Amino acid sequence: MTVAPVDSSPVVAGAVELGLPVLGSLSPSRAGDFMTCPLLFRFRTIDRLPQAPSSAATRGTVVHAVLERLFDLPAPERTPAAATALLRPEWERLLEAEPQVGTLFADEVELSTWLTSAEELLQGYFTLEDPTRLQPAEREAYVEVVLPGGLRLRGIVDRLDVAPSGDVRVVDYKTGRAPREAFEGKALFQMKFYALVLWRTRGTIPRLLQLMYLGDREILRYSPDESDLLAVERKLVALWQAIEKATQLRDFRPRRSKLCDWCDHQALCPEFGGTPPPFPAAVPGPDELLPHQVEAALRAAAQQQAAGASSAPGPAAVPRAPIQAPPGPAGFRADSPTVDV
Ligand code: SF4
Numbered sequence: 001m002t003v004a005p006v007d008s009s010p011v012v013a014g015a016v017e018l019g020l021p022v023l024g025s026l027s028p029s030r031a032g033d034f035m036t037c038p039l040l041f042r043f044r045t046i047d048r049l050p051q052a053p054s055s056a057a058t059r060g061t062v063v064h065a066v067l068e069r070l071f072d073l074p075a076p077e078r079t080p081a082a083a084t085a086l087l088r089p090e091w092e093r094l095l096e097a098e099p100q101v102g103t104l105f106a107d108e109v110e111l112s113t114w115l116t117s118a119e120e121l122l123q124g125y126f127t128l129e130d131p132t133r134l135q136p137a138e139r140e141a142y143v144e145v146v147l148p149g150g151l152r153l154r155g156i157v158d159r160l161d162v163a164p165s166g167d168v169r170v171v172d173y174k175t176g177r178a179p180r181e182a183f184e185g186k187a188l189f190q191m192k193f194y195a196l197v198l199w200r201t202r203g204t205i206p207r208l209l210q211l212m213y214l215g216d217r218e219i220l221r222y223s224p225d226e227s228d229l230l231a232v233e234r235k236l237v238a239l240w241q242a243i244e245k246a247t248q249l250r251d252f253r254p255r256r257s258k259l260c261d262w263c264d265h266q267a268l269c270p271e272f273g274g275t276p277p278p279f280p281a282a283v284p285g286p287d288e289l290l291p292h293q294v295e296a297a298l299r300a301a302a303q304q305q306a307a308g309a310s311s312a313p314g315p316a317a318v319p320r321a322p323i324q325a326p327p328g329p330a331g332f333r334a335d336s337p338t339v340d341v
Pocket residue numbers: 037039040254255256257259260263264265266269270271272
């Protein structure tokens with residue numbers, strides 16, 4: 001049996017190559033799975049059990065796609081009407097790529113109701129910022145780093161903004177509910193993960209982490225510092241050691257919580273009277289990218305190459321498109337009238 005997962009992924013164009021041996025790999029969602037429930041991590045990452053599509057997750061995918069494409073438009077055209085007009089084409093693109101999402105809706109009426117709910121999320125976005133006044137440096141940016149111990153951290157950042165001062169803002173859109181104050185730390189973990197990767201690859205700690213909850217029309221902001229990110233790094237290394245140990249022992253225990261209500265795998269979970277499948281004889285490398293991750297990685301590489309053709313930055317450089325005017329505590333004001341797009 002392969003115990004310690006090794007890097008078996010294809011080389012991703014644009015990835016940061018540090019020349020270090022990769023012994024394991026974590027994304028924010030996989031790390032979150034293990035922290036939530038080790039057995040859930042096993043089901044998703046080792047057994048690779050299929051997950052049924054959900055209307056909420058699919059809505060999130062389509063809304064993210066619309067917000068990414070919105071910035072393809074010239075700045076004055078990034079209006080609520082334009083976003084709404086992108087909705088159905090993005091749904092159809094997803095349906096073509098993943099036909100199983102078509103099973104979510106019995107008829108056109110159901111689909112139409114669902115599209116209306118997605119439109120409401122987009123309207124929520126426009127109450128939070130004005131996209132005609134900013135120009136992202138990167139969208140759906142694939143980021144990764146290999147830590148000295150061999151743990152690869154990777155993820156896809158919804159949006160990176162770079163202020164004229166060079167300050168970086170990491171933006172993530174959320175289509176679920178905003179967390180209560182007691183759970184904000186958990187929500188920010190993903191953002192600190194990205195901040196750590198950006199710091200380790202680009203040498204600068206992002207000035208601002210910004211979670212945008214479109215449904216609740218709320219923004220959660222946080223300015224990380226070095227001690228924050230070092231703590232996250234230590235936590236991730238410890239998490240990976242726990243995953244390695246669980247893999248060696250073939251012992252991923254269920255951890256029952258409210259999140260079980262949304263788990264696809266209750267029928268296989270001992271907490272609900274089920275029995276997990278036999279542990280795989282060979283543990284698949286956790287580095288295998290999902291199709292949308294491959295697409296995003298290739299798109300990011302193409303963007304980097306395009307930027308490189310005009311300005312020849314280093315391989316990990318952030319394109320420095322001017323965005324918003326610098327006034328304000330973090331230099332990122334969406335309502336500034338002096339934005340250069
Ligand atoms: S049902 Fe709950 S305890 Fe069981 S695997 Fe899913 S999240 Fe874990």
